[in-house]
Amino acid sequence: xxxxxQPNSMESNEEEPVHLPCNHSTISGTDYIHWYxxxxxxxxxxxxxxxxxxxxxxxxxxxxxxxxxxSTLILHRxxxxxxxxxxxxxxxxxxxxxxxxxxxxxxxx
Amino acid sequence: xxxxxxxPSNKVTEKGKDVELRCDPISGHTALYWYRQSLxxxxxFLIYFQxxxxxxxxxxxxxxxxxxxxxxxxxTLTIQRTQQEDSAVYLCASSLDRAETQYxxxxxxxxxx
Numbered sequence: 199x200x201x202x203x204q205p206n207s208m209e210s211n212e213e214e215p216v217h218l219p220c221n222h223s224t225i226s227g228t229d230y231i232h233w234y235x236x237x238x239x240x241x242x243x244x245x246x247x248x249x250x251x252x253x254x255x256x257x258x259x260x261x262x263x264x265x266x267x268x269s270t271l272i273l274h275r276x277x278x279x280x281x282x283x284x285x286x287x288x289x290x291x292x293x294x295x296x297x298x299x300x301x302x303x304x305x306x307x
Numbered sequence: 308x309x310x311x312x313x314x315p316s317n318k319v320t321e322k323g324k325d326v327e328l329r330c331d332p333i334s335g336h337t338a339l340y341w342y343r344q345s346l347x348x349x350x351x352f353l354i355y356f357q358x359x360x361x362x363x364x365x366x367x368x369x370x371x372x373x374x375x376x377x378x379x380x381x382x383t384l385t386i387q388r389t390q391q392e393d394s395a396v397y398l399c400a401s402s403l404d405r406a407e408t409q410y411x412x413x414x415x416x417x418x419x420x
Contacts, residue, residue, distance in 0.1 A: 230406070241311075241398050241411030242350065285349070293338055293405030294363065297350035 202286045207302040210276045218271040218301055220286030225266050230289045233260065233271045235282040236300070242285065245271065281305045309333065311412035313399050319418045320389055328384040328415045332401030339382050340402075340409060341374055345395040353397075356382065357405050389419045 203221040210216040222231065233245040246253055246260045248269075253260040259272040273280055283300040312331045320326050332339050341353040352366040356376040367373070371389075376382040386393055396416050400409040 234409075241400070241414050242409075243411070244408045247408070289406065293357070293402065293407075293409075294340070294352055294355055295350075295409065296352065297342075299349050 201296075202288060202298050204284075204286050204298060204301045206299065207304065209304045209306065210273075211306050212278060213275050216273040216276045216280070216303065216305075218273075218284050218286075218303065219268065220270070221268045222286070222288055223267045225288055231260065231262060231266075231269050232287040232289045232295065233258070234285045234287065234295075234297075235280075236285070237279075237282045242297075245284070247289070276303075276305045278305050278307060311399055311401050311410050313397075313412040313415050315415060316413065317416045317418075319420065321420055322391060323388055325385065325387045326389055326417065328386075328397050328417070330382045330384070330399030330401075330412060332380065332382070332399070333410055334380075336401035336403055336410075337379065338402040338405045338407070338409075339376055340400045341382070341384050342398045342400065343395045344398060344414070350398065353384070386417075389417075391419050393417060394419045 230247050230249050232247040234242040235245050236242045246255055246258050248260045248262055261270045283302050285297050285300040287295045314329045337358045339356040342350040344350050354374045355363040371387045374384045396414040398414045400411045402409045
């Protein structure tokens with residue numbers, strides 16, 4: 199499975215934008231880029247996914263580099279409830295997700 | 308609608324005992340996954356069911372682990388002769404079809420003494 203690289207941790211202030219980076223230099227042409235997050239003591243929660251074009255939904259935006267070797271999850275206005283571990287995952291048409299260590303996001307009031 | 312449910316939410320057992328963990332996926336979801344998360348670690352894939360196809364068991368750590376999915380719905384993960392290193396949160400997820408968004412349950416926290 200292709201691997202992703204994320205910073206171990208990031209910090210943000212409440213109501214400020216947060217840009218969470220992810221490198222995936224060995225991505226294949228059929229790999230989707232998925233983002234999930236895990237709040238303390240909960241199961242992971244889907245955030246967003248994309249293939250080539252940038253994507254927006256009610257939770258976040260996903261900016262994908264033109265060469266697809268990196269992507270950025272954008273939280274437009276961080277809230278305290280966004281404090282979580284964010285996982286960037288490459289998913290194939292097969293469905294199995296391979297989770298890395300993720301980025302621990304701390305949001306300060 | 309109802310999400311993925313798992314039972315029990317917590318399980319404490321003694322080393323050497325067998326345990327069964329249950330997952331009720333979202334109705335209509337054909338794909339079901341089991342993952343394990345050890346303390347402070349990321350999620351580790353265990354097994355995957357898709358419709359009537361043979362399950363992908365490539366993530367099961369040993370032959371003490373097995374899982375079945377009856378009638379394409381409820382799944383049971385069984386751990387025989389539990390060891391202390393089996394202590395973890397066991398998470399189940401389901402999706403409408405393979406490669407679709409996965410919806411996770413709250414997990415079962417297993418502690419082997």
